[in-house]
Amino acid sequence: MVYELSGEYLSYNECSHELTLMKKQNSWLREVDSQALIQSLRNLETAYKRFFKRISDFPRFKSKYNPVQSYKTLNINNSVRIENAFLRLPKVGRVRFRTKQRICGTITSVTIRRKASGKYYASILCKQVPQVIFKINDLVCGIDMGISNFITINTGEIIRFPQQNHINKLNNKIKRQKRRLSRKKPHSNNYNKLKKKLANTYEKIHNIIKYHFYKIAQRLVEKYQVICLETLNIKGMIKNKHLSRAIQEKAWHMFQKILEQKATEHGRQVIYIDMWYASSKTCNKCGYKKEDLKLKDRNWACSQCHITHHRDINAAKNIQKEGKKILLLQKNE
Numbered sequence: 001m002v003y004e005l006s007g008e009y010l011s012y013n014e015c016s017h018e019l020t021l022m023k024k025q026n027s028w029l030r031e032v033d034s035q036a037l038i039q040s041l042r043n044l045e046t047a048y049k050r051f052f053k054r055i056s057d058f059p060r061f062k063s064k065y066n067p068v069q070s071y072k073t074l075n076i077n078n079s080v081r082i083e084n085a086f087l088r089l090p091k092v093g094r095v096r097f098r099t100k101q102r103i104c105g106t107i108t109s110v111t112i113r114r115k116a117s118g119k120y121y122a123s124i125l126c127k128q129v130p131q132v133i134f135k136i137n138d139l140v141c142g143i144d145m146g147i148s149n150f151i152t153i154n155t156g157e158i159i160r161f162p163q164q165n166h167i168n169k170l171n172n173k174i175k176r177q178k179r180r181l182s183r184k185k186p187h188s189n190n191y192n193k194l195k196k197k198l199a200n201t202y203e204k205i206h207n208i209i210k211y212h213f214y215k216i217a218q219r220l221v222e223k224y225q226v227i228c229l230e231t232l233n234i235k236g237m238i239k240n241k242h243l244s245r246a247i248q249e250k251a252w253h254m255f256q257k258i259l260e261q262k263a264t265e266h267g268r269q270v271i272y273i274d275m276w277y278a279s280s281k282t283c284n285k286c287g288y289k290k291e292d293l294k295l296k297d298r299n300w301a302c303s304q305c306h307i308t309h310h311r312d313i314n315a316a317k318n319i320q321k322e323g324k325k326i327l328l329l330q331k332n333e
Contacts, residue, residue, distance in 0.1 A: 142320025162212030228323025
């Protein structure tokens with residue numbers, strides 16, 4: 001309303017003052033965790049700032065019908081703590097939970113998220129978590145990311161997309177569930193049950209991919225000091241109707257973010273080369289550029305030095321070379 005009238009928005013302090021007045025009028029606002037309400041106001045201010053900087057769209061209210069719901073609370077005076085197999089939350093009390101990770105350091109905040117499958121997850125943020133720094137070495141690797149070969153390293157090692165057969169079976173299961181869902185009466189009990197099963201299958205695929213991405217990233221970070229990647233224009237690539245689904249299924253962006261996270265944790269470096277560098281078309285020996293190289297050509301021969309290249313391995317070697325140049329420039333600055 002304020003934005004429509006004046007083109008401005010209420011700041012966090014103004015909203016916080018309004019919230020105090022609303023608590024006096026509405027008793028139900030005092031039944032929930034105060035920190036959760038405060039965090040929602042901070043998120044609103046951040047959303048408005050991003051909107052005015054033209055980073056994101058105009059903020060929208062969270063819908064109670066959205067299957068994914070979440071809230072964040074801060075640890076004030078040890079209000080959030082681990083008690084054996086329980087997680088204690090303000091106003092909620094003790095909640096049974098399980099984790100394979102050892103929670104180290106001081107808990108600063110917790111985000112509780114309910115997914116479409118009906119499962120609840122807690123993201124626990126800790127302070128001063130001890131980091132495992134691997135031994136420094138001078139190894140630099142170049143990585144080419146593709147569809148047929150998920151990752152190709154300049155050494156010639158090829159890493160396939162994880163659990164592809166299992167994921168294909170789950171995708172077929174999703175097709176069957178969607179067909180059954182289309183025959184159900186919307187919002188009936190059977191419709192809601194099947195919708196939850198469908199969400200659970202999607203979540204299984206996401207968890208399988210994420211788990212294996214962490215394993216691949218950990219192995220790369222443990223071995224190499226510097227990891228060089230190509231900058232991918234994913235939004236432009238998925239406009240190709242023949243490859244869009246295959247590109248989205250490979251989740252390149254997710255893997256890159258996980259790799260960056262692991263590299264930061266263990267004192268490694270990730271370098272991105274220029275998006276328009278023709279890594280596949282350039283010979284890694286003499287630098288000759290084959291302009292007429294097509295996507296279906298998996299092997300090609302250089303007309304200058306007469307060396308036959310594997311498309312992905314050649315691209316990974318070129319990415320490594322460009323990454324070393326960027327690394328040298330960074331050291332000279």
